[in-house]
Amino acid sequence: MTVPTAEGSTRYAGARINRVEDARLLSGRGTFVDDVSLPGMLHACFVRSPLPRATIRSIDTKAALAMPGVHAVFTAADLNPDVNEQWHTSVGPEGPETPRPPLAEGEVRFVGDAVALVVAESRYLAEDAVDLVEVDYDPLPAVVDYTTAEQAATLVHESHGSNLIGQMSGLPASALQEVFDSAAHVVGETIYQQAYVPVPMEGRALAVDYSAPTGELTIYSATQAPHEVRLFCSRLLGVPEQKVRVIARDTGGGFGQKIMVQRDEMCIMLAARKVPGPLKWIEDRRENLIAAGQSRHEHAAVKMAFDAEGTIQAAQIDFVSDCGAYPTPWPVSTSSVVGALFPGPYRVPRASFTTKTMYTNTVGRTAYRGPWQFETLAREMLLDIAARQMGIDPMELRRRNLLRRDELPYTNANGMPFDHISPMETFEQALDMLDYPAFRKEQAEARAAGRYLGVGISNYVEPSSPGFGYYATEAATIRVEPSGKVNVYIAGGSTGNSIETTVVQLAADALGVDIEDVATIQGDTAVTGFGAGAAGSRSASMTAGAIRETAAILRERIKAIAAHKLEAAPEDIELGNSRASVRGTPTIGMSLGELARAAYFDPYSLPPGVPAGLEASARYTADTRFVWVNATHLCTCEVDVATGAVKLLRFIVSEDCGPMINPNVVEGQIAGGVVQGIGGVLYEHLAYDEDGNPITTTFMDYLLPTATEVPVIEYGHIETPSPGPGGYKGVGEGGAIGAPPAVVNAVADALAPFGVTVTRLPLGPTQIHALIAGNRG
Amino acid sequence: MGETTVNVTVNGRSCEAVVEARLTLADFLRETCHLTGTHLGCEHGVCGACTVLVDGAAVRSCLMFAVQAGGTEVTTIEGIAAPDGELSTVQAAFRDCHGLQCGYCTPGFIVSVTAFLEDNPSPTDQEIREALSGNLCRCTGYQGILNAVHQVTGAARGEEPA
Numbered sequence: 001m002t003v004p005t006a007e008g009s010t011r012y013a014g015a016r017i018n019r020v021e022d023a024r025l026l027s028g029r030g031t032f033v034d035d036v037s038l039p040g041m042l043h044a045c046f047v048r049s050p051l052p053r054a055t056i057r058s059i060d061t062k063a064a065l066a067m068p069g070v071h072a073v074f075t076a077a078d079l080n081p082d083v084n085e086q087w088h089t090s091v092g093p094e095g096p097e098t099p100r101p102p103l104a105e106g107e108v109r110f111v112g113d114a115v116a117l118v119v120a121e122s123r124y125l126a127e128d129a130v131d132l133v134e135v136d137y138d139p140l141p142a143v144v145d146y147t148t149a150e151q152a153a154t155l156v157h158e159s160h161g162s163n164l165i166g167q168m169s170g171l172p173a174s175a176l177q178e179v180f181d182s183a184a185h186v187v188g189e190t191i192y193q194q195a196y197v198p199v200p201m202e203g204r205a206l207a208v209d210y211s212a213p214t215g216e217l218t219i220y221s222a223t224q225a226p227h228e229v230r231l232f233c234s235r236l237l238g239v240p241e242q243k244v245r246v247i248a249r250d251t252g253g254g255f256g257q258k259i260m261v262q263r264d265e266m267c268i269m270l271a272a273r274k275v276p277g278p279l280k281w282i283e284d285r286r287e288n289l290i291a292a293g294q295s296r297h298e299h300a301a302v303k304m305a306f307d308a309e310g311t312i313q314a315a316q317i318d319f320v321s322d323c324g325a326y327p328t329p330w331p332v333s334t335s336s337v338v339g340a341l342f343p344g345p346y347r348v349p350r351a352s353f354t355t356k357t358m359y360t361n362t363v364g365r366t367a368y369r370g371p372w373q374f375e376t377l378a379r380e381m382l383l384d385i386a387a388r389q390m391g392i393d394p395m396e397l398r399r400r401n402l403l404r405r406d407e408l409p410y411t412n413a414n415g416m417p418f419d420h421i422s423p424m425e426t427f428e429q430a431l432d433m434l435d436y437p438a439f440r441k442e443q444a445e446a447r448a449a450g451r452y453l454g455v456g457i458s459n460y461v462e463p464s465s466p467g468f469g470y471y472a473t474e475a476a477t478i479r480v481e482p483s484g485k486v487n488v489y490i491a492g493g494s495t496g497n498s499i500e501t502t503v504v505q506l507a508a509d510a511l512g513v514d515i516e517d518v519a520t521i522q523g524d525t526a527v528t529g530f531g532a533g534a535a536g537s538r539s540a541s542m543t544a545g546a547i548r549e550t551a552a553i554l555r556e557r558i559k560a561i562a563a564h565k566l567e568a569a570p571e572d573i574e575l576g577n578s579r580a581s582v583r584g585t586p587t588i589g590m591s592l593g594e595l596a597r598a599a600y601f602d603p604y605s606l607p608p609g610v611p612a613g614l615e616a617s618a619r620y621t622a623d624t625r626f627v628w629v630n631a632t633h634l635c636t637c638e639v640d641v642a643t644g645a646v647k648l649l650r651f652i653v654s655e656d657c658g659p660m661i662n663p664n665v666v667e668g669q670i671a672g673g674v675v676q677g678i679g680g681v682l683y684e685h686l687a688y689d690e691d692g693n694p695i696t697t698t699f700m701d702y703l704l705p706t707a708t709e710v711p712v713i714e715y716g717h718i719e720t721p722s723p724g725p726g727g728y729k730g731v732g733e734g735g736a737i738g739a740p741p742a743v744v745n746a747v748a749d750a751l752a753p754f755g756v757t758v759t760r761l762p763l764g765p766t767q768i769h770a771l772i773a774g775n776r777g
Numbered sequence: 778m779g780e781t782t783v784n785v786t787v788n789g790r791s792c793e794a795v796v797e798a799r800l801t802l803a804d805f806l807r808e809t810c811h812l813t814g815t816h817l818g819c820e821h822g823v824c825g826a827c828t829v830l831v832d833g834a835a836v837r838s839c840l841m842f843a844v845q846a847g848g849t850e851v852t853t854i855e856g857i858a859a860p861d862g863e864l865s866t867v868q869a870a871f872r873d874c875h876g877l878q879c880g881y882c883t884p885g886f887i888v889s890v891t892a893f894l895e896d897n898p899s900p901t902d903q904e905i906r907e908a909l910s911g912n913l914c915r916c917t918g919y920q921g922i923l924n925a926v927h928q929v930t931g932a933a934r935g936e937e938p939a
Contacts, residue, residue, distance in 0.1 A: 018872055025880025026868040026887065028814015028854035035813035124799070201818045201826060201881040201915050252816070252881030253915050285819040496879030496916045664875040668917055672878065675918030699823035699913070707909035707919040735918075 012505040012515050013726065016664045019501040020520070021494050024250075031249040033205035033282065036220045040277030041207070042071055044268055045126035047116035047133045048291065049108035052142035052361040052692030053154075056106055056135060059116055064132040069125040071275055073133060074117045076105040079270040084238035088260050088329045089231050090470045090532070095330055096166065098364075099157060102266040108137070109156055109325035110362050111694055112290035117267050119275050123282070142361035144692040146297065146322035149358040156325050156359035163359045165323055166332035170339055170414050171352040176305075179314040179350055183305035187386035191378045192760045193740075195297035195322065196684040198368045198676075199704060202252020203283030204292055206265050208272035210279075215239060217272065219246045221265075224254040224495050225533025230525045232261040233269050248493040248523040255676070255736075256367030257292055258495070259535045262328050264291065289702055290694045293366030294686055297322035302342070302378045310392045312401045314350040315413075317342040317378060323357045326364035331357045337372035337463075340414040344379050345423035345461040345630055346401040351413035361692050367535070369673055370462065370737035377761075380458040380741035384748060385757060394745070395431060398459060402427055416463075418628050422718045423459055426632040426654040429716040430457070433652045434634055447753060452639045453649070454752070456745025458738050461630040464537035464730025467622030471536055475529030476546035478507060478554055480614035482600040484578065484593025486511060486518045490546060491531025492539070493523030496672075497732060498665040499539050505661055506544055506726075510551030511558075512575030513592060529617065537730025540661060541627050544725035545620030553616040561595050564607035620725070627722045629729045631655035633674070633738035635711075639750040641772055644765030646682055646747055648709075653738065654716030658729040663717075666731050671713050673735020679705040680736075681743040685762050783847045787812065788856030796843050802836075803827045805843035806853055814854035814884050818913065825912035828885040829853050835892035854884035857891060866929055867891050876925035878916030886912050890926055899930060 024030050061073035079102050086100055087093050104113045116133050120126035141154045149156075149163040156163055180186050205222040217239065221229045226246040234241040251258060261269075264281070272279040283292065298321035305313040319338050323331045332355075339353025370376075387394035402424045403410055409419035434455070443453040466472070477489040488507045492499045500520050508515040521527060531546075532538070555575060562580035563570040572583045581589025596614050598605055603612035634652040639645070653670050660666045683703040687696050696702040721727025740761070747768065748758040756771045784793040787810050794809045803820075806812045806829065815838055818826035822840040829838045830852035857865050864872065867890050877883040886909070893900070893908040900908065905926045914922060 019875070021880065022872040022877060023862075023864075025877055025883055026864060026871055027858045027862070028812065028884050030814075030880050032813075032816070032881065034807075034817075037808075037811075037813075124797070199915055201824065201879070201913065202816070250880060252818075253879040255915070285821070285824075494879070498878065664921075668875045668878055668921060671918030671920040672916045673918075676915070698821055699819050700821070704913050704915070705919075706911075706913065707906045707923060710919050713918060713920055 012508050013661050014659060015662065017501060017505055017515065017662055019498055020504055021498065021500050032202055032252055033207055033220045033222050036207050038209055038278040042119050042121060042275050042277045042279050043123040043126050044271065044279055044281040045118050045123060045130050046114045046264065047118065047130050047135065049104065049111060049113040049115055051108060051137055051139055052111050052144065053140045054108050054137035055140060056104060056108060056115065057138050058136045060134040061116065064118060064129040067125065067129050067132060069121040070118065070129045072119040073129065074103070074271055076101060076103040079103055079267055080105055082270050083236060085235040086266065087235065089228055091329045097330055098326055099159060100263055100326055102263050102270055111692060112287070112363055114264055114267060117271055119271060119279060142692040143359070144361060144688060144690060146358040146360045147299065147320065149360050156361055160359070165327070165357040165359055167354065167356045168332060168336035168339065169354040173316055173352050176314045176316060176350050176352050180303065180305045183313050184308040185306040185386070185390050186303065187382060187389055188301065188303035189382060189385055189759050190299060190301045191381055192299040193296050193374060193377060194761050195294045195686040196680040197293065197295050197686050198255035198257040199288070200253030200255060200257060203285065203288040204258065204264065205282050206268045207278060207280040208268055210272045216243045219244065221246055221248050222251045222258055223248050223493070224251065224258045224535060226493050226523055226525050227491055227530045228259070228533060229261060236266055236269055237273070245526045251493060251495040254495045254534065255369045256371065259367055259533060260328050263326060285699065286697050289686065289697050291363060293328065294322070294324055294363045295366060295368035295371070296680065298374050300374065300378050302382050304382060304386060306386065306390065310390055310397050310400050312346055312348050315343050315348045316351065317353045319353065319355040319374065321357050322360055322362065322365065324360055324362045324364035328364055328366050331365050334371050338375045340416055341372060341375040342379055343412050343414065344376065345403050345421065345459050347403055347407070348413055353414065362688055369676060370733040373737040373740070376458055376460040376737050377741045381744055381758070384456070384745045388752065395436060395457065398427065398457065402459065418461055420720050420722050421461055421628050421630040422656045422720045423461060423630045425718045426630060426656055426716070427459055429718060430632040430634040430652045430654040433654065433714060433716055434636070434650065439636060452641055452750040452753070453636065454639065454746040454748065454750025455634070455636045456742045456747070456749055457632065457634045458741035458745065459632050460734070460737050461628055462734055462737055463626040464629050465541035465622065465627040465724065466536045466538060467625040471532045471538060472622045473619050474531045474542035474546040475617065475619040476550040477529065477617040478550045478615065480554065480592060480596050482596050484517070484591060484596040486513055488518065488520040488547065489528050490520065490522055490543060491528045491533065495534050497534050497539055497669070498662065499534070499543065501665065502540065502661050503543055503547065506547045507551065510547050511554060513578040517578050529619065537732040539732070540728045540730055541722065541724045542620065542622065544728050545622065546618070548725050549618035549620045550616050553618060554614060557610055557614065558595055560607055560610050561599060562590055565590060565598065623724045627724050627729045629657055629731065629734060631734050631738050633742035635742040635746045637746040637750060639747060639768060644768035646763065646768065648678065648711040648743070650714065651711040652714045652716065653735070654718060655731065655734060656718040656720050657731040658721045658727045659719055660717070661728060667715050669731050670715065670735040673733065674713055674739040675705050675710050676736045677739025678710065678743055681740050681761055681763055683764070781844050783844050785846045786850045788852060798842065798844055800843045801839055802841040802843050802846050803838035806838060806851070812853050812855050816881055816884055818882060823913070824882070825889060826882045826885040828888045828912070830888060830892055833892070835889050854887055857887055865891065867894065870925040870928040871922070874921045874924040874928055876917060876921035882912060882914045886914065886922060894929060
């Protein structure tokens with residue numbers, strides 16, 4: 001490690017560097033919110049509605065308040081009037097928002113709706129007291145089925161005047177009528193996805209320490225976006241932003257659920273100013289499964305027109321999603337992404353879409369890893385159905401329609417400007433990795449022996465790193481400390497995305513220093529500049545941009561000082577191995593420690609115009625509106641037609657996320673998303689009964705994949721640099737987008753001999769058995 | 778609420794306290810002993826995040842009362858690495874194989890795997906998968922975790938689950 005690296009070369013980016021997060025997390029020294037214990041801390045527990053819809057007649061808190069150790073029992077009358085403003089930064093103050101009372105006011109709207117908040121000296125006592133709060137409910141009819149919600153006489157929010165939250169559309173369907181009427185083949189189905197959810201291993205969590213004399217709040221939050229928590233809290237309470245400090249050291253997974261402040265967290269922020277000690281709320285698993293939010297529950301009528309050769313002529317989707325009673329955020333704009341991306345990475349000359357988002361008396365919709373992934377699910381399921389109907393191999397049908405590199409840039413029929421992607425390359429790479437012809441041969445032999453194997457594929461293109469509005473910038477501060485060691489301050493916060501390691505790798509390369517000399521401080525709004533957090537697969541590209549901009553300032557300054565001291569020209573100074581040396585004469589140089597000592601402690605020795613110290617801050621503004629990412633998922637399975645059990649055999653992901661900062665991290669992100677997608681197809685279902693009661697409120701009922709069910713995931717990598725910093729692209733969400741249709745298509749392919757058409761998820765043993773029986777019967 | 782004096786040896790140190798009979802071992806470790814490395818992911822014995830060793834056996838500390846642990850020797854995640862911070866073989870393998878992301882489930886996995894490999898130092902791939910099936914992870918898709926256990930045992934990794 002003594003050879004200086006060439007200017008601009010990367011030593012650490014691209015390498016499988018061990019994570020800097022791991023030492024503390026492996027040894028029980030992480031700091032999750034529940035690990036924070038402050039003197040005089042009090043504990044909160046919610047009284048939640050057992051009914052999907054009811055009028056609250058009265059709440060009797062006397063018995064609970066009389067219990068020793070209980071400090072307060074708050075109801076809507078206590079907390080709700082203190083709301084100053086409630087809106088999420090990405091939506092803005094003028095957004096057509098859902099009413100969001102912190103505690104239910106007059107009416108409960110789903111099972112789990114928070115009605116009262118008990119504060120006691122321990123969680124045990126708070127739970128005891130919850131049982132003593134008597135709420136008198138008058139049950140009301142509930143809107144449970146979102147597919148009929150639009151016509152329902154009952155309204156979830158009377159003030160909204162309709163259960164239709166909003167709708168969006170592209171070109172009207174009538175514009176494509178002629179294409180569909182004259183097409184050689186038209187294939188249409190209605191495809192349904194059940195509700196399944198992020199289920200981070202740590203539930204939501206918040207601890208709020210309010211100081212009455214100063215009016216300051218210190219908030220420990222399980223969040224993907226500490227700065228959004230701060231902004232939201234400052235608006236909610238009407239407190240200046242600088243009086244709110246949010247600390248998010250370790251967060252136990254988020255996957256979208258922990259991006260935005262919801263009603264429960266609002267209650268804790270509001271209540272913290274009314275109790276005599278810091279207030280902590282730790283969501284338990286039951287609460288997480290009934291009150292933290294639902295995702296994915298949606299369906300669409302989808303249709304494609306093909307010519308006689310299987311070339312796609314047009315695609316149409318009419319999409320409807322269940323958004324529950326209190327969606328966070330406003331769900332209408334996300335639904336439009338489903339419509340706009342439905343044509344996918346294919347050559348689709350004409351397209352139209354409509355989307356509808358519905359209120360129901362169930363838990364509110366929240367983001368989940370690839371919140372628009374239904375477009376990929378529906379398209380890829382429909383393509384397989386079409387291939388079967390037209391008698392074309394499903395891979396060949398895709399090959400005829402996938403976008404080729406020479407067609408880029410390509411603006412899809414809904415205006416999405418794709419570029420720097422490689423859908424044909426990932427597709428062919430995945431098929432090669434499988435040896436598709438060999439699999440078809442194996443499948444035929446197995447069928448002859450009475451065994452049912454299947455193969456399924458999906459292709460997608462997704463927008464990562466949104467470059468607009470609230471998401472468009474990211475800041476970094478880098479300090480070369482007086483000793484020459486480097487600290488990088490960036491919004492970040494560890495939620496499982498390895499962003500601390502990423503930052504250290506990128507900063508070491510950008511400054512030409514040894515990685516051991518770099519540390520990072522994140523997840524504390526008191527010392528980091530505003531950043532929109534881990535959302536939209538934005539961390540890699542945006543962080544790289546922030547470090548690029550900031551390190552450039554420092555590099556120039558370091559070179560100027562070194563050139564002055566070494567009597568060389570600044571352009572002849574190169575940085576590497578934590579040293580500045582003269583190009584071609586590596587023995588003539590100074591360590592970063594020596595340069596930093598001069599910069600801080602001998603300021604008059606610096607060249608004219610160079611400021612003292614070695615610290616800089618800069619803010620990167622996204623180079624592009626989107627960084628497009630594509631991948632192909634390919635899966636094989638065996639279905640036991642007697643039991644309906646599915647065994648996954650191989651799972652191949654070929655992705656193009658551009659250059660990899662750390663292949664371990666890339667593969668880890670893909671694997672996590674893929675297994676969440678597998679779970680969503682085969683095991684997971686956030687289910688309600690027809691009366692609106694949640695029936696999967698424990699891990700005995702809500703089934704997550706375990707180590708015994710997951711296949712070995714095989715990775716292929718195609719590298720098309722993005723136009724953004726380092727050529728990097730986002731990779732956090734794609735696994736959960738691509739996996740579900742690959743699994744569904746594999747199961748459907750295995751069951752093809754039975755004449756089965758799969759249009760509904762999940763595909764548990766019961767559903768598979770029914771599909772086979774239905775077609776046999 | 779009945780209170781009892783309980784004495785547990787935790788990571789080699791005697792820990793005595795007067796506790797309510799209903800206090801779980803997990804809360805005793807976290808709140809009474811201030812060892813917050815043991816995490817709670819479900820509090821109904823499914824996720825395995827709260828796994829600790831009680832007299833060498835892997836136990837879900839959310840399903841055991843502190844009073845039931847009286848007189849036992851408990852090892853938590855804080856007691857797995859050497860006192861100077863050097864990681865155990867299992868911990869080091871998790872680091873090498875990217876067997877953790879958010880780290881919330883990790884203490885339970887480390888403790889479970891440590892106990893499992895004590896009992897069965899040369900497991901098959903299928904035995905490893907079954908041993909891990911009592912611990913849930915939401916970040917890794919289990920890929921890095923399985924690789925880590927294979928690194929420790931030196932066994933070849935099977936290509937297929939059963």
